Amino acid sequence: MPRSPRPAPSWALLLRLLALLRPPRLGEACSCAPAHPQQHVCHSALAIRAKISSEKVVPASADPADPQKMIRYEIKQIKMFKGFEKVNDIQYIYTPFDSSLCGVKLEANSQKQYLLTGQILSDGKVFVHLCNYIEPWENLSLLQRESLNHHYHLNCGCQITTCYTVPCTISAPNECLWTDWLLERKLYGYQAQHYVCMKHVDGTCSWYQGRLPLRKEFVDIIQP
Numbered sequence: 001m002p003r004s005p006r007p008a009p010s011w012a013l014l015l016r017l018l019a020l021l022r023p024p025r026l027g028e029a030c031s032c033a034p035a036h037p038q039q040h041v042c043h044s045a046l047a048i049r050a051k052i053s054s055e056k057v058v059p060a061s062a063d064p065a066d067p068q069k070m071i072r073y074e075i076k077q078i079k080m081f082k083g084f085e086k087v088n089d090i091q092y093i094y095t096p097f098d099s100s101l102c103g104v105k106l107e108a109n110s111q112k113q114y115l116l117t118g119q120i121l122s123d124g125k126v127f128v129h130l131c132n133y134i135e136p137w138e139n140l141s142l143l144q145r146e147s148l149n150h151h152y153h154l155n156c157g158c159q160i161t162t163c164y165t166v167p168c169t170i171s172a173p174n175e176c177l178w179t180d181w182l183l184e185r186k187l188y189g190y191q192a193q194h195y196v197c198m199k200h201v202d203g204t205c206s207w208y209q210g211r212l213p214l215r216k217e218f219v220d221i222i223q224p
Contacts, residue, residue: 029100030099030100030101030102030129030130030131032102032130032131033131034162034181034187035133035160036160036162036178036192036197037133037144037147037152037188037192038147038151038152038155038156038158038160038196038197039160040117040132040133041081041082041117041133041148041152041153042152042153042156044082044117044118044119044132044133045082045083045086045118045119045120046080046082046083046086046087046090046117046118046119046120046126047080047081047082047083047115047116047117047148048077048078048079048080048081048082048083048090048115048116049077049078049079049080049081049113049114049115049116049137050075050076050077050078050090050093050113050114050116051075051076051078051110051111051112051113051114052073052074052075052106052107052108052109052110052112052114053073053074053075053076053108053109054073054074054108054109055071055072055073055074055106055108056071056072056074057069057070057071057072057097058070058071058072058094060096068096068097068098069096069097069098070094070095070096070097071094071095071096071097071103071104072092072093072094073092073093073094073095073106073108074091074092075090075091075092075093075116077089077090077091078113081148081149081153082117082153083120086120087120087124087126090126092125092126093116093118093126093127093128094125094126094127094128095127095128095129096129101129102129102130102131103129103130104128104129104130104132104134106134112136112137112138113136113137113138114134114135114136114137115133115134115135115136115137115140115148116128116132116134117132117133117134118132119132140193141193141194142210143193143194143195143196143209143210144193146210147196151196151198151208152196154199155196155197155198155199155205157174157199157205158174158175158176158197158198158199158205159172159174159175159176159197159205160175160176160177160178160197161175161176161177161178162178162181162187163177163178163179163181163182164181164182165182166182168182173203173204173205174199174203174204174205175205176197176205176206176207178191178192179191180192191207194209194210195207195208195209196208196209
């Protein structure tokens, strides 16, 4: 039977979930599971390009007993890549004020543009945090910018697995191995910037580099 659509999360629920991301005994830290930019776009409710016009600290809820605060960023939306069916033009985005809840600090009143991914809450507000993919637009490669329009969305059926140690091998035909951490000791290295995990007609997935022919690369990593 087809599954009924899951309701959008509430603000309070997201704050509670973010609180659980704190690692034990490190209450002032934010911890996020690593994800390839393609995964971020696939798992987010929206992806937009925008500038930050201003910021304001606001209450997290209408409850006067609630001590939580949020930062409300007023934005100028430049382009929407995902989320058309849920929202139109976005005027504000919200993030936790508390850095331990993965609040995002963005530059307001500047010419800097951002790629923002995030969630749409049950009340229609857009919520972002450090576990989303948020990057200055100028830092994105040409392939990443092009993939926001097509490749990322069309290949959400592929699984991307992060390789931390060797051996690191494919366990499913629709899987791609993400090796930036293993080879470069950083997450968003060359592979994240210049490759898309693309699905073939036979259901298998492999890395694709820009307009070049499909290439079977990073299939199994036995040695660094």
